[in-house]
Every structure is written in C-alpha cells, then in structure tokens.
Amino acid sequence: MNHAMKHLLPCLAALTCFALAPLCHGQLGPPSIACDQASFDWGTQENSANVKHTFVVKNIGKSTLTIDRVKPACGCTVAAISSKVLEPGETSEIAADLSLKGRTGLQTKTMTVFSNDPLKPSLILTLKGNALSDIMLSPTSVNLGTTLTEGQTVTKEVKITCRKPTMITSVVAANNLVTTELVTVKPGTEYLLKVTNSSSIPPGRISDSITINLDDEKNPTQRVSVFGTVLDKLTVTPSPLKIAENITGVKVDRPIYVRAGAVKNFQVLGAEWPGSNLTPTIANLGAGGFTVTFKGIDAQPVLDGSEIIIRTDVEDREEIRVPVEIQSAGTPAPAPKPTLSPSLPTTPGVPVPAPVIPAK
Secondary structure (H helix, E strand, C coil): CCHHHHHHHHHHHHHHHHHCHHHHCCCCCCCCEECCCCEEEEEEEECCCEEEEEEEEEECCCCCEEEEEEEECCCCEEEEECCCEECCCCEEEEEEEEECCCCCEEEEEEEEEEECCCCCCEEEEEEEEEEECCEEEECCEEECCCCECCCCCCEEEEEEEECCCCCEEEEEECCCCEEEEEEEEECCCEEEEEEEECCCCCCEEEEEEEEEEECCCCCCEEEEEEEEEECCCEEEECCCEEEECCCCCCCEEEEEEEEECCCCCCCEEEEECCCCCCCCEEEECHHHCEEEEEEEECCCHHHCCCEEEEEECCCCCCEEEEEEEEECCCCCCCCCCCCCCCCCCCECCECCCCCCCCCC
C-alpha cells in the first residue's frame, strides 16, 4: 500500500461513518404526520350546545415528529394537545371544543396542525355539521351585488323559519339604505323577508343592518347584514392627486386614470389644470380606459387646493374635477443643542473649561 493510500483510507472511513450516522441512531427517514379521521361530522346539534371531539394524529415516519402548534381558524374552537413530541409509531390526542352559540345552519370549522413533517408541514383537521336554532334565517346576510348602477334596485329574499309559533313584531333597517317587506308564508312558523335597496343610494359601498324583532324571550332579535356596491359611471384615480412639495428643484410626472364604471364606452375629450400652465397628454388604453398625464409638474404650494378638470362625453360626468393636494415637506428639525457634562457645572459669565484628557 503506497503512502497516499494510507492517508486516504482514514478519510474514507470518516466520511462513511458520517453518512451512516443517522442509521446508527435509528433515523431512517423523515417524520410523517397522519390522521385516520381528519374530518368529524357532528350531525345536527342545538346551537346552545358545544361540540367536543378528539382527533388522534400519529407519527408514521422514521424519526421524531415535533408538533409546533395547533391553530384554530377562529376563536370559537379551543384545541388542546396531549403531546407535542412523537417518536415513530406514537400518537397524540388533539381535543377540540366548538361553541355553537349564535350559529345557525351548516357550519365548517378547521384547525391547522403545524409540525416538522417536511412533506406535510400543515395538517388540516375539520369539524362540520348543522346548528339548529329556534329561529333560523337563510341567508343570514344579503348581497345586493357589486355592479349596481345609480338608480337601479334589486330585491333579495331571506327565509325565516320558526321551530315553535313565533310572531315577528317589527323589522327595522339601521341606515335606511334598504326597504323591507315581510310576507307570512305559514303564520307563526315561516316568513319571507324581501329586501330592496333604495334607488337614491349614491355611488360607493352599501352597508346596512336589519333587525328583526320577535315575541320570543329566548331569541328576541335576529340581525341580517346587507352589503353591495353602487358603481359610479366612471372611476377616476387618484382623487385627490397628492404630490410632495418640490423642494429639490426636480419636476415630476403624474398620470390620472379614467376607467369605465357603469358606463363602458366613453371618451375623454380634454383636460386642463388651471394655474399650472401644463398641457396634459391623453392616452386611450382601450378596455383599460384613459390616462391623463401631466409632465414636468413643479409642485409648489400655490397649486395646493387647485383642481384638474377632465371633460368626457358621459352624461352627468361631462366635467370631472380632481382636487390637488401639495404635501408640505415640513421644516427640518433643529439640531440638538450640545449638553454639558454633569461634572462641569457652569457659572454665568464664567467660560466653561475644556475637558482634561488624562495622559497615557
């Protein structure tokens, strides 16, 4: 055996031992988390009850499984775990406690188990079932839509089912953005609530809440949320146009976007910015609308409060005004005053002595 081989053999032996170290410690592969029943259906329960269930997870891998945490999807589910460290073949119990209070109809709630399983770092556990109430609404919220035009009205229906004879005494909308009509289908047990938005709602988001008052001591009120959006004929962004004050002498370019809203086909006929002496560039982006771009803006305070005027061929939007805000850069903060060392007290009229630097 030559000299070089004598030095090489110990190195090869060391590398082989390092490579086989996991085998020596029984680490034959990564950990792996599994749950034979990752979904639990509780069937039908009164909404005054709590649903309790214990999930069993197992380490079916070849090395130690570590569970970092269990995160419920909402605060109504409380999860407790019996063990966070599982050797191969070991199991752990995850107890879930779901309150059905105030819930009605089909429910699906999840919990996520985070672990060091490299192939499945998050395992989803699911609780599902039906929550019964003496008073049931379907749906519990009304979506009027996101493409309403000004003046357009839509009517949606809410089915109200009572498990025992119950009278509805009144229906009140909080913001008066909707009107309601109550229809009795079966006296005391089944009603239909028709919800219609007001035709005078301006462009923007609709948000209202309907309170249903009943002669039931246990469930005296029920609430229905109402939401939607009334589209403007055109949308203009940004509005207002905000520009930082020019204190460096650098002029800037700013585009304004005019896009289709309720009106899909339109033209931007022109634009001006009184007081700026700037002529805009108008570009047709097709389905993307138009851009009105002002180049070389000298953002001085004199322009603050001015308006950019955009002209279109859309009825009631022939002239769109975009306010301009020049945002002041502010004055620089004064430099901090030097502070004197406490060891150097001062006397009026007497100069402060220079600090003494000890000789090395």
